[in-house]
Amino acid sequence: MNTFEKDKTYITHTYNRYPVCFVKGEGSHLYDDKGKEYIDMGTGIGVDVLGISYEPWIEAVTKQLHTLNHVSNLFYTMPQTDLAQALCEKTGMKDVFFSNSGAEANECAIKGARKYSIDKYGKDRTTIVTLINSFHGRTITTLAATGQDVFHQNFFPLTEGFLYTPANDLDAFIKLCEAHPEICAVMVEPIQGEGGVHPLDKDFFEGVGAYAKEHDILLVVDEVQTGNGRTGKLYGYMNYDVTPDIISTAKGLGGGLPIGATLFGEKTKDVLSSGTHGSTFGGNPIVCAGALAILDHIDDKLLDSVAEKGKFIKESFEGAKGVKSVAGMGLMWGIEPEKDVSTIVPKLLEKGVVVLTAKEKIRLLPALNIPEEDLEKAVSIMKEVLAED
Ligand SMILES: *Cc1c(COP(=O)(O)O)cnc(C)c1O
Numbered sequence: 001m002n003t004f005e006k007d008k009t010y011i012t013h014t015y016n017r018y019p020v021c022f023v024k025g026e027g028s029h030l031y032d033d034k035g036k037e038y039i040d041m042g043t044g045i046g047v048d049v050l051g052i053s054y055e056p057w058i059e060a061v062t063k064q065l066h067t068l069n070h071v072s073n074l075f076y077t078m079p080q081t082d083l084a085q086a087l088c089e090k091t092g093m094k095d096v097f098f099s100n101s102g103a104e105a106n107e108c109a110i111k112g113a114r115k116y117s118i119d120k121y122g123k124d125r126t127t128i129v130t131l132i133n134s135f136h137g138r139t140i141t142t143l144a145a146t147g148q149d150v151f152h153q154n155f156f157p158l159t160e161g162f163l164y165t166p167a168n169d170l171d172a173f174i175k176l177c178e179a180h181p182e183i184c185a186v187m188v189e190p191i192q193g194e195g196g197v198h199p200l201d202k203d204f205f206e207g208v209g210a211y212a213k214e215h216d217i218l219l220v221v222d223e224v225q226t227g228n229g230r231t232g233k234l235y236g237y238m239n240y241d242v243t244p245d246i247i248s249t250a251k252g253l254g255g256g257l258p259i260g261a262t263l264f265g266e267k268t269k270d271v272l273s274s275g276t277h278g279s280t281f282g283g284n285p286i287v288c289a290g291a292l293a294i295l296d297h298i299d300d301k302l303l304d305s306v307a308e309k310g311k312f313i314k315e316s317f318e319g320a321k322g323v324k325s326v327a328g329m330g331l332m333w334g335i336e337p338e339k340d341v342s343t344i345v346p347k348l349l350e351k352g353v354v355v356l357t358a359k360e361k362i363r364l365l366p367a368l369n370i371p372e373e374d375l376e377k378a379v380s381i382m383k384e385v386l387a388e389d
Contacts, residue, residue, distance in 0.1 A: 003033070018349055025052030028370045030354060038349070039378040041366045042356040046193075046225050046332075049252035049294060051367040056293045057255045064289035071285070073278065079288035086295050087263055090234055093247060094269035097262045098283030102224035102250035103137025105260030108277060109187070109248045110141060112264060113218045114161075116245075116271045117184030120216075128220075129176060129186040131167045135194035136187065136222055145187060148195065167192065167200060170207040177217065185218035185245075190236030193225035196359035197327050197334025202240055209242035218245040218268065224260075225332070228252035229298040229368045232307035232330030239329065255294040257287045298368065306330045306368050309375055313364065316379045322386035325361075331368055334361035337386055347385045353378045 001009065003021050020038075024031040028051050030038040043049065050057065064079060071077060084096040097108050114126045128145065130136065136145040143151055144158035152158060163180060165173045167188075177183050186208055192198040212219045219242065226236030227249035233239050235247065247263040260282070264271065281287075310330045317326045317335050325336040337344050341357050348355055356363040362382070366375060 018346070020349060027051040027053075028367050028374045036352065038352045038354045039374050039381075040354050041364045041378050042354050043252075043365050043367050044256070045356060046230060046251045046365040047254070048256050049228055049230070049368050050255060050297055051369060052256070054255060054294075054297075054369075056297065057290050060293035061257070061286055061290040064286045068285050070281075072280070073283060077283070077285045077288075079285045079292060080283035083261075083283075083288040083292050083295070086292060087261060090295070091247065091263060093244075093263035093265050095264050097264075097272060097277060097279075098288070099260035099262070099279045100258045100281050101137075101260045102222075102248065103139045103142045103260075104279070104282075105224060105248035105250050105262045106136045106142045106145065106187075106222060107139060108260070108262040108272070109220050109222075109246045110145065110185075111277060112246055112262065112268055112271050113185035113187075113220055115276065116218060116268050119271065121184075125182050125184050127161050127163055127180060127182045127184060129163050129165055129173070129183055129217075131188055131192070132164050133167065133192055133195040133198070134187075134189055134222075135192070136189075137224075167198065168204045170204050170211075173204075173208055174211055177211065177215065183217055185220050186212055187220040187222060189222045189224075190226045190239065191231065191329060191332055193332070193363070194358055196361055197332065197363055199327065199329050200240070205237075205240045206242055209240070213243070220244065220246040220248070223247050223249040224251050225365075228294070229303055229306060230330055230332050230365070232303055232310055234298060234303065236329070253291050253294065254287055255290050257290050259287045259291055302368055309366075309370070309372075312375065313379065316383065317386075320383050320386060322388070328364075331364070331366055331370075333364040334358055335364065335382070335386075336361045339386075344385060347388075348382065351381050351385065353381050355382070 021033045023033050028040050030040045117125045130145050130147050132147040134147040136142045141159040144162045147164040165176050221237045221244040223235045245265045245268050250260040317323050322338050327334050
């Protein structure tokens with residue numbers, strides 16, 4: 001059996017895979033089993049933030065691999081505490097819980113938000129508001145948090161205690177909160193990623209932040225996709241004048257190894273007390289050593305170049321032939337083709353460009369350090385394909 005046949009036989013059929021088997025990568029280039037080269041505009045869904053096999057990350061991971069690969073969270077390890085310190089210093093948050101994925105980082109955020117409110121107000125104030133069209137993960141609770149019915153069907157009963165409100169409608173959010181005194185938190189993505197790359201309006205996000213602060217409703221920001229330099233700031237919320245009480249992040253932070261992190265602010269630090277949460281692998285020394293190398297490299301100079309490259313993407317596609325709309329920030333873009341997106345992706349693969357989709361759009365999440373010539377080449381191939389009759 002070849003890999004495609006083996007996959008069909010032995011892998012649970014939850015993914016609609018494209019017929020490509022990658023065997024190697026370097027920076028923003030991927031290579032398939034036939035030796036064909038591709039420009040990577042998807043980075044494994046925003047994971048390989050500094051490209052495939054980023055050298056300082058490999059060095060940090062390899063060094064740690066040869067020193068201490070794992071001990072339990074019953075003991076201290078240096079990479080974990082160093083990474084937590086770096087995250088707090090760069091965000092102003094106060095403490096960090098480490099897990100292994102975005103969904104887990106959100107589960108921890110939800111537990112923390114509820115416990116904060118239960119500790120302070122008792123057990124009848126535990127509802128969390130999320131946005132319609134949001135995406136927060138695939139576990140039963142993060143599915144409940146995800147404001148999209150398509151993900152809910154077949155898995156009832158979901159975790160109780162979630163209400164949904166439309167993005168960018170501040171009045172609706174305030175009305176919902178006034179009608180439901182049991183609301184304890186609101187959770188948002190600065191840019192809805194899986195939902196089709198929709199950045200939140202400044203007035204909405206800042207209005208939600210201000211209202212939440214005034215009513216001691218916690219602001220939980222899901223930075224799983226928008227975090228770690230993706231939007232041209234270290235975290236997506238930094239493009240807005242808001243102060244999160246809890247931040248969850250994952251994807252890019254690990255640079256290619258699984259990690260989740262939940263950051264707690266002034267109000268919520270120490271809420272998850274001894275014995276209230278835990279993880280076997282969370283904060284694993286190898287993963288944390290790699291993440292530290294990634295964070296070290298996401299400096300102001302890199303972030304400025306992310307914003308610049310984002311401007312180039314926006315200007316290249318706006319008004320281009322075959323393009324209906326362009327939305328995004330930094331190096332996170334949704335390009336809506338006039339044609340069905342499912343016909344465009346195989347053509348791009350054929351021409352050696354790997355992209356993602358989100359709803360009806362092509363989604364671009366290239367490496368933050370993608371060389372200009374690769375970006376320009378990928379954009380020109382995309383424009384060519386989009387313009388085809
Ligand atoms: C991908 C994603 C998640 C889920 O992350 P996993 O690591 O797949 O569990 C949660 N929230 C957002 C915004 C995401 O983009």
